[in-house]
Amino acid sequence: MDHIQEQIQSLRDELSQHNYNYYVLDNATISDYEFDIKLKELEKLEEAHPQFFDPNSPTQRVGGQITKNFETVTHKNRMYSLDNSYSKEDLLDWEKRIQKILGTTDIEYTCELKYDGASINLTYENGKFIKAVTRGDGFQGDNVTTNIRTIKSIPLNLNSDFVNDFEMRGEIILPLDGFQKMNEERVANGEEAYRNPRNTASGSLKLQDSAEVAKRPLDCLLYQVVTDERKYKTHYESLEAARNIGFKVPKTIELASSIDAVFDFVNAWDSKRNELPYETDGVVIKVNNLQQQEELGYTSKAPRWAIAYKFKAEQVATVLNEITYQVGRTGAITPVANLEPVQLAGTIVKRASLHNADQIEKLDIRVNDTVFVEKGGEIIPKIIAVDFNKRPKESTPTQYATHCPECNTELIRTDGDAKHYCPNEFGCAPQITGRVQHFISRKAMDIDGLGGETVDLLRKEGLIQNYADLYDLKVEQIIPLERMAEKSAQNMIAGIEKSKEIPFKKVLFALGIRFVGETVAKKLAKHFKSIENLMAADFETLIAVDEIGDRIAQSIIDFSNDLGNIQLVNRLKSYGVQLEVSAESIENQTDKLQGNAFVVSGVFHQMSRNELKKAIEDNGGKVSSSISKKTSYVVAGDNMGPSKLAKAESLGIPIISEDEFIEMIS
Ligand code: AMP
Numbered sequence: 327m328d329h330i331q332e333q334i335q336s337l338r339d340e341l342s343q344h345n346y347n348y349y350v351l352d353n354a355t356i357s358d359y360e361f362d363i364k365l366k367e368l369e370k371l372e373e374a375h376p377q378f379f380d381p382n383s384p385t386q387r388v389g390g391q392i393t394k395n396f397e398t399v400t401h402k403n404r405m406y407s408l409d410n411s412y413s414k415e416d417l418l419d420w421e422k423r424i425q426k427i428l429g430t431t432d433i434e435y436t437c438e439l440k441y442d443g444a445s446i447n448l449t450y451e452n453g454k455f456i457k458a459v460t461r462g463d464g465f466q467g468d469n470v471t472t473n474i475r476t477i478k479s480i481p482l483n484l485n486s487d488f489v490n491d492f493e494m495r496g497e498i499i500l501p502l503d504g505f506q507k508m509n510e511e512r513v514a515n516g517e518e519a520y521r522n523p524r525n526t527a528s529g530s531l532k533l534q535d536s537a538e539v540a541k542r543p544l545d546c547l548l549y550q551v552v553t554d555e556r557k558y559k560t561h562y563e564s565l566e567a568a569r570n571i572g573f574k575v576p577k578t579i580e581l582a583s584s585i586d587a588v589f590d591f592v593n594a595w596d597s598k599r600n601e602l603p604y605e606t607d608g609v610v611i612k613v614n615n616l617q618q619q620e621e622l623g624y625t626s627k628a629p630r631w632a633i634a635y636k637f638k639a640e641q642v643a644t645v646l647n648e649i650t651y652q653v654g655r656t657g658a659i660t661p662v663a664n665l666e667p668v669q670l671a672g673t674i675v676k677r678a679s680l681h682n683a684d685q686i687e688k689l690d691i692r693v694n695d696t697v698f699v700e701k702g703g704e705i706i707p708k709i710i711a712v713d714f715n716k717r718p719k720e721s722t723p724t725q726y727a728t729h730c731p732e733c734n735t736e737l738i739r740t741d742g743d744a745k746h747y748c749p750n751e752f753g754c755a756p757q758i759t760g761r762v763q764h765f766i767s768r769k770a771m772d773i774d775g776l777g778g779e780t781v782d783l784l785r786k787e788g789l790i791q792n793y794a795d796l797y798d799l800k801v802e803q804i805i806p807l808e809r810m811a812e813k814s815a816q817n818m819i820a821g822i823e824k825s826k827e828i829p830f831k832k833v834l835f836a837l838g839i840r841f842v843g844e845t846v847a848k849k850l851a852k853h854f855k856s857i858e859n860l861m862a863a864d865f866e867t868l869i870a871v872d873e874i875g876d877r878i879a880q881s882i883i884d885f886s887n888d889l890g891n892i893q894l895v896n897r898l899k900s901y902g903v904q905l906e907v908s909a910e911s912i913e914n915q916t917d918k919l920q921g922n923a924f925v926v927s928g929v930f931h932q933m934s935r936n937e938l939k940k941a942i943e944d945n946g947g948k949v950s951s952s953i954s955k956k957t958s959y960v961v962a963g964d965n966m967g968p969s970k971l972a973k974a975e976s977l978g979i980p981i982i983s984e985d986e987f988i989e990m991i992s
Pocket residue numbers: 406407408409438439440441442444445446461496497549610634703
């Protein structure tokens with residue numbers, strides 16, 4: 327190594343160590359002044375010798391890079407959410423379920439606090455920090471690497487031995503004192519104070535200017551090591567090891583040998599949590615043994631091997647001033663309680679959701695009542711009860727709205743549906759705007775250069791009435807609009823043009839057929855292959871498709887019979903929007919595994935476990951996470967769990983190797 331390079335490396339190592347001492351161990355070993363001098367020295371050297379640039383150098387922590395659009399990245403391993411529990415009974419039920427699957431009562435647990443911030447996935451390769459991605463929808467998130475690099479407690483270079491390639495899962499949080507300081511400065515500058523630490527932390531991840539992020543006192547608490555390497559036997563051990571090589575893994579984690587012990591942990595922290603330097607909203611309980619975790623697997627939403635326990639939500643009483651009604655993009659009406667502003671769990675609450683007419687009737691909620699408001703995990707608080715002692719004498723029961731607050735059309739309510747709807751699909755302003763906003767959203771047509779507010783503006787200006795109208799827009803029509811310039815108008819048109827390449831499954835989701843969400847759209851696209859086939863399908867054909875029930879089938883039929891929708895679809899087709907599955911995506915797909923359900927277990931060599939699962943689905947098979955009578959095959963890699971093996975054998979389910987599986991599809 328040349329002399330300069332050595333000097334640079336030694337400064338980087340030294341500064342990283344100081345960062346670690348200060349931000350992770352909370353134990354400064356150098357004065358700020360000395361630190362700055364050394365940092366400047368390093369900056370100078372790096373500037374003079376750009377060939378030694380390293381994005382993971384401590385000098386890069388101050389940020390400065392601007393990100394206009396955050397790249398969407400598919401997670402290598404899905405980021406699941408967690409099932410919730412609220413009582414000891416819930417926890418005991420969970421224990422019973424997992425004992426049954428594992429066939430043993432010998433289960434150890436870990437108890438961790440549930441840090442309340444924004445989840446993040448950090449990727450490391452060969453001891454180097456590579457990228458940071460937000461959870462997003464669990465399958466895909468935003469690449470926020472440049473912003474995350476500014477958080478100084480996150481190690482960028484690992485010096486000691488750990489697993490080679492791994493992901494570290496954690497929570498980006500804003501500690502309470504830092505949050506308060508930030509707010510004091512904002513107020514002093516005449517700016518509005520931020521509402522709560524969690525939203526501010528999560529908002530910080532998507533700031534365009536990383537230097538701005540660097541100024542915020544963000545922190546990252548880590549809670550899971552994700553890797554295919556089997557170096558550690560337990561979750562606890564892997565976290566200890568992660569802490570030892572420099573990650574900030576809170577020491578509040580504890581082992582518990584029974585649900586009683588878990589509950590002791592819960593009770594202790596329910597009262598102590600207010601003394602913590604950051605917010606928590608519960609406890610996360612996990613099965614400690616990693617082999618057992620693997621055997622338990624996942625449901626469609628969450629791991630079976632973990633559960634969150636939510637602390638009781640805080641409640642407060644306030645007066646209900648008015649009930650207003652909001653119209654959603656599908657025409658669904660949501661009643662909203664407008665409250666006398668009140669402080670609750672660190673935020674000021676002014677509005678609460680009332681859900682629907684039944685809910686109002688059931689709780690007998692009336693204007694001018696004093697109501698109890700609670701904030702659970704949801705962002706919007708809810709009303710849980712009325713204080714009848716305080717009800718004014720002249721009070722009368724609430725009359726639910728009969729007409730749409732936006733277009734005055736009479737509301738309808740179909741049997742079995744709790745919500746009222748405004749049926750004026752094509753003429754009701756928020757429905758028009760809402761459907762177009764949904765159409766352009768990221769998981770749908772992903773149109774760059776066009777935002778939600780602009781959609782509303784385009785509608786107000788009479789330029790669009792529906793999503794097909796987008797494709798008729800001309801640059802000249804857009805330029806005269808408020809806050810529009812030639813460049814932005816061109817970007818918008820280019821974004822719309824580009825959406826013609828979006829694959830059919832997303833287009834199908836974008837159409838906004840009621841009850842056809844992302845997953846259902848994917849299923850339908852795969853099955854029917856084109857909008858023509860789908861719209862021609864009758865009820866029987868529709869419900870014969872895996873996981874399509876009566877409600878979805880009926881909604882598709884209603885959509886397909888509507889003249890307005892037929893016209894819209896025809897127009898989209900004429901513009902060149904993808905209304906059928908493209909040839910190349912069919913190419914890699916077969917029906918070879920049709921009707922077969924697979925369980926995948928163990929470690930594989932030729933493909934990763936995720937690739938294997940995808941191959942199963944691409945070939946028409948189904949992947950499930952636990953073995954049952956319905957399982958057709960178990961694909962077994964190395965180290966398959968012993969209880970899975972026993973179960974497969976006892977049910978007589980064929981166990982095949984990776985090679986045999988590849989044979990099957992080739
Ligand atoms: P939820 O968003 O309610 O489904 O809860 C799942 C989220 O809890 C995860 O995505 C994590 O971001 C977060 N979380 C906070 N603390 C922990 C922890 N100790 N273990 C696992 N997840 C945690």
